[in-house]
C-alpha cells in the first residue's frame with residue numbers, strides 16, 4: 270500500500286515536495302491556510318497565470334495537477350491530537366488527518382522590531398505591503414519609505430515602483446562593508462546578481478542608504494512621516510506608507526509543537542531533509558532563509574525522501590543554497606543599536622498593548638506572559654516573541670495548541686478523521 274504523505278505549506282517548497290512524493294507513488298495531501306497555492310513569493314500568481322513572471326509557478330502547478338495531489342486550500346493546521354495525526358480547520362469545519370510521513374514547508378515571516386510609532390496605521394511589513402498590493406491595494410502615486418534589512422526590501426521597492434508608487438528611500442540597517450562582502454561572494458549565484466541589478470534598476474530613482482534605519486514614525490490617526498537615521502544624522506521624510514521588516518524568521522511553531530529539534534532558530538534536518546523526529550521532514554525557509562531556489566530543491570529532496578527514494582543527485586545544488594542562506598543571516602543580522610529604538614512607552618506586544626517599560630521588569634518570557642499577557646493575544650507571540658528575544662535576550666519560543674486562532678469546537682470536541690481519496694481519484 271502506498272504511504273500517506275501530508276505536506277503543510279503550499280509555497281514553492283511544499284509544492285515541489287508534494288509533486289516529488291506523488292510522482293514517486295505516494296498519496297499526497299497538500300495543505301495551506303491561504304486560498305491558493307504559491308506561498309509568499311508566488312502570492313496571487315494563481316489568478317494571473319499567463320504573465321511572463323508566473324512561468325515557473327505555472328509549470329510546477331501543471332505538474333501538481335497532473336499527479337492529482339489532493340490540495341486543501343484555506344486549511345490551517347492547529348494542533349496534533351495524537352501522534353501521526355494533525356487537526357486542521359477550514360471554513361467547512363475541522364477534521365483530523367492521518368499521515369505516515371509529514372513534510373513541513375511552513376515558510377517564514379517578517380521580523381518586526383519595535384520603534385516609536387510602529388503601530389500607526391500606514392506602517393506595515395515590507396513584504397506585507399507588497400502582499401496587499403498584489404491583492405489589489407492601489408498604490409499609484411503613494412509615497413513609500415522602505416526600511417529594515419534584507420534583500421526583500423529591494424524586491425518590494427522594485428515591485429511597488431512598477432505599480433506606480435514613489436519610493437522615497439530604502440533604508441538598510443546593515444553596514445556597507447557587510448553588503449560588499451556579501452556581494453563579492455555571489456559569484457556562485459550569477460542569477461542573484463542579475464536579480465539584484467534588475468531590482469535596483471526598477472527602483473533606481475529611490476535612494477538606497479546603508480547603516481540607515483527608521484527611528485520614529487509620526488502621525489495622529491495614521492502615518493504622515495518618518496524620521497530616519499542615516500550614518501548618524503537624522504531627517505524627516507513625509508510618506509503615505511512605511512514598509513518595514515528586519516529580514517525573515519522561520520514559521521517553526523508547528524515543528525516545535527511536534528518536538529522537532531531546532532538549531533539556531535531553524536528546524537534541524539539531515540541530508541534527506543528529515544528532522545530529528547523520524548518521518549517528519551522540513552523544507553524551505555523553515556530550515557534556513559534562502560529564498561526560492563533553496564525552497565524548490567529542498568522540497569524536491571524532502572518529497573523523494575519521504576517516498577523512500579534516493580535524492581542524492583540534488584545535494585550539490587542544495588549545498589550552494591544553504592551557504593547562501595547562512596551568508597544572508599550573517600549579512601542582515603540586526604545591529605545592537607536597534608535595541609535602543611523602542612522608548613519606555615513603546616508597545617512591544619501589540620495584541621495585548623504591553624509596553625517596553627512593563628517588560629523590562631520581567632526576568633524571562635514566561636514571567637512576562639504571566640504578569641503582562643505579552644504573547645498571549647491572537648498572534649500567539651509571532652510578532653512580539655522575536656522582538657522580545659532581540660530586546661531582552663529571552664527564549665520566547667514555547668508553543669502550545671492551538672497554533673492559530675481557532676473555533677472552540679475545533680479544540681474542544683473530537684473531529685472526524687478525513688479519509689484521503691485514492692491516488693488519482695481526486
Ligand SMILES: Cc1cc2nc3c(=O)[nH]c(=O)nc-3n(C[C@H](O)[C@H](O)[C@H](O)COP(=O)(O)OP(=O)(O)OC[C@H]3O[C@@H](n4cnc5c(N)ncnc54)[C@H](O)[C@@H]3O)c2cc1C
Pocket residue numbers: 277278279280281282283300301302303307308309310311344345346347374375376377378379395396397399400421424517520523552553554555560561564672
Ligand atoms: C511577506 C513575505 C513576502 C515575500 N516576498 C518575496 C518576493 O516577492 N520575492 C522573493 O523572492 N521572495 C519573497 N519572500 C521570501 C519567500 O519566503 C521565499 O522566496 C519563498 O517563498 C519560500 O518558500 P517556502 O515554500 O519555504 O515558504 P512560503 O512561500 O512562505 O510558503 C509557506 C506556506 O505555508 C503556509 N503555512 C504556514 N503555517 C501553516 C499552517 N499551520 N497551516 C497551513 N498552512 C501554513 C503559509 O501560509 C505559506 O503559504 C517573501 C517572504 C515573506 C515573509
